Amino acid sequence: MYSLPYKQLSRKTLGFFPTPLVSLDRLTKYLGGPKILMKRDDQTGLALGGNKTRKLEFLIAEALEQGCDCVVTAGAAQSNHCRQTSAAATASGLECHLVLGGQPKQEPNGNLLLDYLFGANIHWDIDGRKGESIPNIMEALRVEGKNPYLIPYGGSSTTGAAAYVEAMREVKMQLEVMTQKVDHVIFASSSGGTQAGFTVGKTIHDLPFQLVGIEIDKGEAGKNSFSEYVCDLANQLAKRLDIETRYHDQNFTFRSEFLGEGYGVVSDFEREAIQVTAHQEGILLDPVYTGRAMGALFSMIRNKEFRENETVLFWHTGGTPALFDYVKDLIPAS
Numbered sequence: 078m079y080s081l082p083y084k085q086l087s088r089k090t091l092g093f094f095p096t097p098l099v100s101l102d103r104l105t106k107y108l109g110g111p112k113i114l115m116k117r118d119d120q121t122g123l124a125l126g127g128n129k130t131r132k133l134e135f136l137i138a139e140a141l142e143q144g145c146d147c148v149v150t151a152g153a154a155q156s157n158h159c160r161q162t163s164a165a166a167t168a169s170g171l172e173c174h175l176v177l178g179g180q181p182k183q184e185p186n187g188n189l190l191l192d193y194l195f196g197a198n199i200h201w202d203i204d205g206r207k208g209e210s211i212p213n214i215m216e217a218l219r220v221e222g223k224n225p226y227l228i229p230y231g232g233s234s235t236t237g238a239a240a241y242v243e244a245m246r247e248v249k250m251q252l253e254v255m256t257q258k259v260d261h262v263i264f265a266s267s268s269g270g271t272q273a274g275f276t277v278g279k280t281i282h283d284l285p286f287q288l289v290g291i292e293i294d295k296g297e298a299g300k301n302s303f304s305e306y307v308c309d310l311a312n313q314l315a316k317r318l319d320i321e322t323r324y325h326d327q328n329f330t331f332r333s334e335f336l337g338e339g340y341g342v343v344s345d346f347e348r349e350a351i352q353v354t355a356h357q358e359g360i361l362l363d364p365v366y367t368g369r370a371m372g373a374l375f376s377m378i379r380n381k382e383f384r385e386n387e388t389v390l391f392w393h394t395g396g397t398p399a400l401f402d403y404v405k406d407l408i409p410a411s
């Protein structure tokens with residue numbers, strides 16, 4: 078039996094759950110390290126999948142409950158979050174407005190192509206990819222008589238993050254059925270909702286493993302550090318779910334040494350992880366998030382950070398449609 082203190086939040090079915098939890102025996106052998114499991118949230122089912130689908134089940138439910146008729150969110154041109162949001166919105170009868178960073182693209186591909194197919198209204202924001210011009214768009218929609226629902230960058234409000242509390246319950250049940258223990262959970266962390274939800278979920282469901290967030294996008298100068306931000310979000314979520322635990326910086330493990338050349342820049346580090354995982358397991362990672370996080374896992378294994386008999390769970394957060402925007406980085410001209 079599990080207690081579900083967060084059941085007061087509504088959830089609209091958009092994806093297919095539970096996602097598979099699989100053992101990567103060939104990759105484990107190739108790396109000669111700890112046993113590696115993978116949680117396939119790239120297979121959440123909605124519009125080619127990814128971790129935002131979990132969040133959107135809670136966010137879209139809240140938008141509908143509030144009587145909203147459209148949603149507004151933001152991201153990079155190749156945002157996985159925006160692609161899943163445009164599919165979730167249209168499948169729920171809501172209009173979708175995306176604020177994408179950069180200039181309009183001549184030949185939309187990858188996630189951006191899919192945004193167009195799902196009928197999203199795209200607003201280009203030359204200077205920002207984190208929704209700097211969202212307030213203007215919200216206001217313009219209100220002037221038109223619409224009732225917009227704001228989904229923050231990455232869907233990382235407490236509502237979105239609550240989905241990852243539930244994901245911890247899901248994986249706990251799967252591990253019990255498999256009679257499998259896990260020592261470390263490794264995942265790409267960027268807007269922080271996944272990590273905040275995991276952290277609160279680990280407390281509620283009393284899970285023993287260490288959560289290791291691989292930082293993907295370095296914070297902006299002058300803003301709070303990423304750890305303060307995630308800690309704050311976890312505390313807000315805990316309060317909202319009536320949980321007494323309060324978190325501090327030292328409750329979080331972030332690895333920020335794998336930022337490389339910056340957000341979305343693919344180097345040998347990500348390329349090796351993507352190629353090896355594809356060759357060994359027939360599993361696709363993405364160039365921006367999971368390729369970097371898997372590179373981090375390779376590096377941690379090679380640095381002997383784990384013991385032989387330990388088990389590492391790599392949480393695949395999705396993102397594979399972006400591969401099609403990275404052809405030159407993934408297959409360098411010979």
Ligand SMILES: *Cc1c(COP(=O)(O)O)cnc(C)c1O
Nearest residue numbers: 157267268269271366394395396
């Ligand atoms: C958004 C995203 C992440 C990061 O999740 P956050 O909750 O924003 O930290 C990781 N991987 C992929 C593929 C994503 O699209």
